[in-house]
Amino acid sequence: MDNKIIMVADSDPSDLKFLKTCFVSAGYQVLQASNGNQAFEQAMQLPDLIILNTMLPETSGFKVCQQLKRHVKTTDIPVIFVPESHGDDTILKCFEAGGDDYILKPFQEQALLHRARIRLNLKGRKNHYRQIVEKASDVIYCTDSTGRFNYVNPFTERLLGFSREEIIGKNFLEFIRPDFAIKVKKFHQHQVKEKVEKLYTEIPVMTKGRKHLWLAQHSQLLMHKEKVIGFQAIARDISQTRRLEKDLRSIANELEMTNRQLIQANDNASEMAAKAEFANMAGNELLDSLRVKFDTYLGDVGGVISRLADTALSDVQRQDVETIRSACDHLLNLIHDSMGGAPK
Amino acid sequence: MITTERSPIFEYYYVARQPVFNNSGEIWGHELLYHSGSNDQTAEITNDNIASLCVATSGFTMSQFYQDTSRKICIHFTEALLLDGSPQGLPPSITVIEIPGETRPSTRLLEMLTGFRKEGYTLAIDAYVGNDRQKDLLDYIDVVKIDISTKSMQEIQDIFSSIKGRKILKLANKVKNREDLQRLRSLGCDFYQGQFFAKPIKLRGRKLKPTEISKFRILQAFENPDLELGTIQEIIKADPSITYQLLKLLNSVVYGFSVKIDSVNRAINLIGLKRLTYWLRMVVMSDLSGKSQTPELYTLGLTRGRFLEDLAREGEIKSSNPEKLFLFGMLSLIEPMLEMPMKMVLEELPLSDEIKNGYIDNSSIYSKYLQLAIAIENFDLQGIDQMCLELGINKKAVAKASSSSIAWANAMVQSME
Numbered sequence: 073m074d075n076k077i078i079m080v081a082d083s084d085p086s087d088l089k090f091l092k093t094c095f096v097s098a099g100y101q102v103l104q105a106s107n108g109n110q111a112f113e114q115a116m117q118l119p120d121l122i123i124l125n126t127m128l129p130e131t132s133g134f135k136v137c138q139q140l141k142r143h144v145k146t147t148d149i150p151v152i153f154v155p156e157s158h159g160d161d162t163i164l165k166c167f168e169a170g171g172d173d174y175i176l177k178p179f180q181e182q183a184l185l186h187r188a189r190i191r192l193n194l195k196g197r198k199n200h201y202r203q204i205v206e207k208a209s210d211v212i213y214c215t216d217s218t219g220r221f222n223y224v225n226p227f228t229e230r231l232l233g234f235s236r237e238e239i240i241g242k243n244f245l246e247f248i249r250p251d252f253a254i255k256v257k258k259f260h261q262h263q264v265k266e267k268v269e270k271l272y273t274e275i276p277v278m279t280k281g282r283k284h285l286w287l288a289q290h291s292q293l294l295m296h297k298e299k300v301i302g303f304q305a306i307a308r309d310i311s312q313t314r315r316l317e318k319d320l321r322s323i324a325n326e327l328e329m330t331n332r333q334l335i336q337a338n339d340n341a342s343e344m345a346a347k348a349e350f351a352n353m354a355g356n357e358l359l360d361s362l363r364v365k366f367d368t369y370l371g372d373v374g375g376v377i378s379r380l381a382d383t384a385l386s387d388v389q390r391q392d393v394e395t396i397r398s399a400c401d402h403l404l405n406l407i408h409d410s411m412g413g414a415p416k
Numbered sequence: 417m418i419t420t421e422r423s424p425i426f427e428y429y430y431v432a433r434q435p436v437f438n439n440s441g442e443i444w445g446h447e448l449l450y451h452s453g454s455n456d457q458t459a460e461i462t463n464d465n466i467a468s469l470c471v472a473t474s475g476f477t478m479s480q481f482y483q484d485t486s487r488k489i490c491i492h493f494t495e496a497l498l499l500d501g502s503p504q505g506l507p508p509s510i511t512v513i514e515i516p517g518e519t520r521p522s523t524r525l526l527e528m529l530t531g532f533r534k535e536g537y538t539l540a541i542d543a544y545v546g547n548d549r550q551k552d553l554l555d556y557i558d559v560v561k562i563d564i565s566t567k568s569m570q571e572i573q574d575i576f577s578s579i580k581g582r583k584i585l586k587l588a589n590k591v592k593n594r595e596d597l598q599r600l601r602s603l604g605c606d607f608y609q610g611q612f613f614a615k616p617i618k619l620r621g622r623k624l625k626p627t628e629i630s631k632f633r634i635l636q637a638f639e640n641p642d643l644e645l646g647t648i649q650e651i652i653k654a655d656p657s658i659t660y661q662l663l664k665l666l667n668s669v670v671y672g673f674s675v676k677i678d679s680v681n682r683a684i685n686l687i688g689l690k691r692l693t694y695w696l697r698m699v700v701m702s703d704l705s706g707k708s709q710t711p712e713l714y715t716l717g718l719t720r721g722r723f724l725e726d727l728a729r730e731g732e733i734k735s736s737n738p739e740k741l742f743l744f745g746m747l748s749l750i751e752p753m754l755e756m757p758m759k760m761v762l763e764e765l766p767l768s769d770e771i772k773n774g775y776i777d778n779s780s781i782y783s784k785y786l787q788l789a790i791a792i793e794n795f796d797l798q799g800i801d802q803m804c805l806e807l808g809i810n811k812k813a814v815a816k817a818s819s820s821s822i823a824w825a826n827a828m829v830q831s832m833e
Contacts, residue, residue, distance in 0.1 A: 254795045328620075329760060335482055335617065339435065339443065342614040347441030349613075353598060371537055 079103040080118040081111035081356040094181050111136050121371050127156040134169040211307040216295035219243045232278030249276035249284050264300050269293050286311045366407045370400050425711045426754050431475030432616035436609040446489025446712045458576030461607045464494045469702035477664040488512045495519050505695030507670040508536035521552040529556040546575045556609050562778050565590040576603050576690040622656035622754050631700045653680050654828040656717045656746050667766040678768035679739035710829035713749045718825035720789045722748030726817035744771045792818050
């Protein structure tokens, strides 16, 4: 059995004894009080559950409960009232005083233990959720309907550098970077007016060290019967992300700028290459036609020389004809060597 | 800016662009091809009409940015778009309308083609193989485009000889190597396109989508047979994204780079009502969905535009034209809308120097009016006083212009219910 501590407070000694025996035999540690002041003192030992008679001497059970619920340390301790009368008014008063549950006399052991266990479990679960919020590395806070903080988690304190005491009770606009305060105010006024249940915003806030941070915030309206009773919000520091985004954007823009120039350069380059290609082709075509013409003309010259060689010539003339023939052959070879194509 | 959306307002779009060369190796023009933007090499087209429209609107304006001479821009239009006259939204002198190879030569289509040619467009038939259906189109076109990768040189020669004697230019597509090129040239080909010269290059641009409400207004206006210039003016003025796109379209060699625009009306007059109507319809149809909610920045832009316009109307800015100040104010938020430095944005827009300086030079008069508008947005009372004093403006007029401009802008962007 766990070592949960239960405080019992009753002015009737026999009832007090019954409660004590009952819980002790179930394995709980028990603190007891027989009047209001004692009950309050015992509660300072922070029990896990309080069983509180409504009609205690000196200070009534209702008053004790009210005070405990107002106290930061004891506010989370569940209180089960033991009302001295069964009237509706009394039961209502139990809840108004901040009680979590009630048990009527005469006590039934099993029912008593069962109810105590439920309250203890609930408290455990509540603690569990509270811990998630308290340990979160996101900003979590609540405000009333005018925007005054009534809860901030420890991460908020660490991020902003302000203590809880410095934040609670202040309006959240006081933490917004001044040039944005009016805009943010209008935004949230709009949220309240239009009852926008959830709203995403990115807002700049100021830390105690006058640094500004960007928060991405999901704020949710807390409603009670059509009336806005407050906000709760989760926010994350996105200053770094925003800086990176800004860097990325400027890199992307620089790239695009370069790309514009590249595309133009590329157009020019491909046009120059194409021009060279076509010029080259045109050159080849010119050379081809030149070669054809040379072939034809030199062929004609060759024919004339052959016919000339067949006529009666003097030795000197024959030597000249041979010189012309070899010059022609030489020229043909030269043309074919330099312009391509085989000699005939 | 307090943002309520994480995603930017602008959208990226992509288009691929491939040069076409003439027999001197000069770039005769560029073909624009649809590109979905995914990393796949092949363009993924879900709807041919939409793909054509994207290329004809955003793709066209972007490609123009790189045209420093009157090179042509070749755009493929589907049969449906040819029939509804869409190509007439583009400037005729540089636009080559590509007709799909499988188009039916219906009477209606031939009428449309005749009309296009009369207006000065160049018409090309794509994927020409010389079948009977295509031959019926030969009287209406200027260029045949032949995919040489699926044909032998003999087949190509046959096609060339079949159109001999006509004033039709021959464009060989998918030229892969020098041998192809040399043979095609010897056969008398006029234009060449293909990876031997240059592969298609993907271009990326940013676009601002029109709002649903302006799309709705435009479509509604088109239902009226007696469409008036005034109606169109109002619609364009109420949507910064359309104004921006229109200005980009006008930033073209066609309209002369020397032309400087200083008002929406000037822009409209420059392009003309008929062309503008066709162009607007393409813009509207190219996006399946517009912005269902008007981005805050659009509303704020409109408010600024109207505020400055009103101040000018009040006679406070004596030397200035209210229309100019409207355009200046409306576009003043283009930088955060596109998330692009103003300098880059202005490169693409044919705005007057007075307006451009207003964005860049803090000491210019226009800039001071803008600073006044910003001071009002920020409830910066000191700033308002100072600017009113510097500009010699009566604060009462400022207050009046401010409240009426907010009311007007809100009325312009209200949802369609």
